[in-house]
Amino acid sequence: MLAAVPVSEPLLLREDRDGVATLRLNRPRQFNALSEAMLDALQREIGELAADTSVRCVVLAAAGKAFCAGHDLREMRGHPELAYYQALFARCSKVMQAIQSLPVPVIARVQGIATAAGCQLVASCDLAIAADTARFAVSGINVGLFCATPSVALSRNVSTKRAFDMLFTGRFIDAATAADWGLINEAVPEAELDAAVARKAEVILSRSPAAVRYGKSMFYRQRQMALADAYAFAGDVMARNMMEEDAGEGIDAFLAKRIPK
Structure with missing residues (x-):
């Protein structure tokens, strides 16, 4: 009798809830290293997210003790x-670049280490919240x-x-230093990491979807332009x-001192 072939776990997991799509790197034993297959999975999923108008915020997370070892x-x-x-490369x-081209904000949820291309991944996200x-x-x-390539995002x-x-x-720099230097937005106790990410996502969800999409696209493009x-x-x-x-509607509500619909 032939032994059963073990079914391998997906390299990238996706969960959708109330407008927030969470992508989770799933190579915990390899510290979520970016293999060719992992990069391909990320590229495919980001492409699908870009076309999904129900998604208003993306969280990039990782399974296991590390975020990504590069x-x-x-x-x-x-x-x-x-x-x-x-x-x-x-x-x-x-x-x-696909992460920054997504029409909605991407929040990195960081635990453990983020090194080399893993640090690049954090720097490429629009927002980042890390365990302390x-x-x-x-x-x-x-x-x-x-x-070299991580230096582009880091700088x-x-x-x-x-x-x-x-x-x-x-x-290595710790999370408090990373927050002070601007690599991440905030460092929180590890037990509070999910709650902190959820709070940031909830604020984004409470804002106009049109304004967020206009804003993200404009923000990165204007940085490469001359001032005028x-x-x-x-x-x-x-x-x-x-x-x-x-x-x-938002301006009318503000002028009328009521909650916008």
Whole structure:
């Protein structure tokens, strides 16, 4: 009699509840390392989320003791070819950009460690809340590999000298430091992590869906523009937002001192 083949767990779990979609990295024994298959699963799911108008907020979480330990180094060493590495890092960069391209806010829920591409994942999310026991690093330099792609997201969250310090020393920073430096929004006791993430999501859900979608798209695009171009673009976005029913109702309610519908 043939032995039963064990069914492998999905690499990425999704749960939807009241407009909030939670994606959970599910390789806990590998500290949720970003294997090729994990990156593909993330890309597919983010694509589906982008087209799902019922989703108004996304939470990116992880199973087990760690949030994400970065790329799967064992898998990487099994393919010592330049073309492979170029394709892998391009694939990872595409996932990070897809997170920012989602029309709704993405909140990172962080526990344990977030290192290298895992730290990049946190930095690529719009918001991040971590357990006060979490730690962050871009520590590739410690094994002779500069965290070049993580540096792109990191340097857009923290100051130049702080990013340089982390990248060139490979040192870990704790959650309180990460909050002070702007890598995360807040650090809370681990037992309160889910409640803190839920509170942030609830605030987003209470806001106009149209305003949130206009706002996220505009926010990242204007950062890459010259000042005059940014103001011109922002003015057009704001004018279009004013034409939405949500804005009209919200302003009318404010003027009438009533709760908007």
